[in-house]
């Protein structure tokens with residue numbers, strides 16, 4: 211098989227920050243059959259690899275000197291059902307939001323709270339995307355991946371994926387090793403709306419809906435996200451730029467004493483998650499800019515490209531914010547996107 215490799219390929223259309231950077235080598239992966247050839251190619255051996263989905267969780271700080279594998283495979287199918295669930299499999303290259311809409315059009319609930327999250331199906335399990343009280347792991351069944359180490363296709367169930375908050379095995383043991391090919395979801399037959407998140411409950415109530423359908427919840431989430439978060443096709447961004455930091459109950463108590471407005475959420479293990487957006491907002495960064503890199507006016511957790519920003523500029527702004535939050539609150543903010 212002759213692989214259609216492109217060289218010095220511009221990545222600007224393929225990252226939602228809209229950063230101008232090039233890839234030394236670039237391949238559109240439309241089928242899993244291509245990957246063994248990539249693995250066995252002498253010309254490609256030894257090149258660092260970057261697996262790209264929707265490009266919504268990366269910050270390109272320079273040109274990439276390796277091979278970009280752009281996952282473009284398509285296809286969504288119902289692959290089975292039992293008393294509890296309908297099983298739906300989607301190819302890695304499918305757009306996440308379009309996939310969620312596909313399930314809703316067929317009356318399948320479960321993923322509606324994750325509407326409008328940018329990115330691809332194949333990227334969703336890597337950081338266990340989440341919003342409004344739901345994470346991908348809640349409806350995840352299994353996935354297949356190409357293992358660059360063994361050259362084989364492996365099947366991974368939920369337990370092996372070791373999902374955590376914006377975390378999974380793909381950020382640890384299988385990092386730079388497994389390329390996700392498709393993901394199967396188990397969508398519940400006895401669906402109940404998840405309105406635990408106050409914003410969603412308020413939006414549904416404001417629409418006068420007493421018993422919401424999955425479609426209603428999706429519409430509410432889309433409305434909330436559109437109000438709060440910038441559209442990457444208009445303003446370059448990668449969603450939340452930092453994870454919400456997790457601190458001990460002792461540290462949380464000490465902080466709440468000094469800052470009674472502190473926004474915190476108790477975790478099952480006794481620790482507390484703090485709202486990073488609140489911490490950044492308190493440091494006065496909301497709406498501010500450093501060159502062409504900025505902090506979004508309506509949500510301080512989102513860094514934006516105000517036009518022509520380099521990845522370095524965004525990284526410098528992020529570092530300044532981290533330093534201020536550390537100095538004021540003694541809390542370390544960890545970036546959510548991967549720095550390239």
Ligand code: EPU
Pocket residue numbers: 340341342343438448449450451452453454473485486487488491496508509510511546
């Ligand atoms: N807040 C401020 N100022 C701000 C931003 C937020 O005071 O500028 C306060 C809010 O008032 C609220 C709290 O911080 O009390 C939390 O804000 P929000 O509800 O907007 O959610 P978040 O914690 O900032 C997380 C996810 C989002 C997800 C939302 C909704 C992370 C890192 N981010 O944001 O995910 O959409 O909850 O579930 O966990 C993403 O990961 O890219 C993302 C957008």
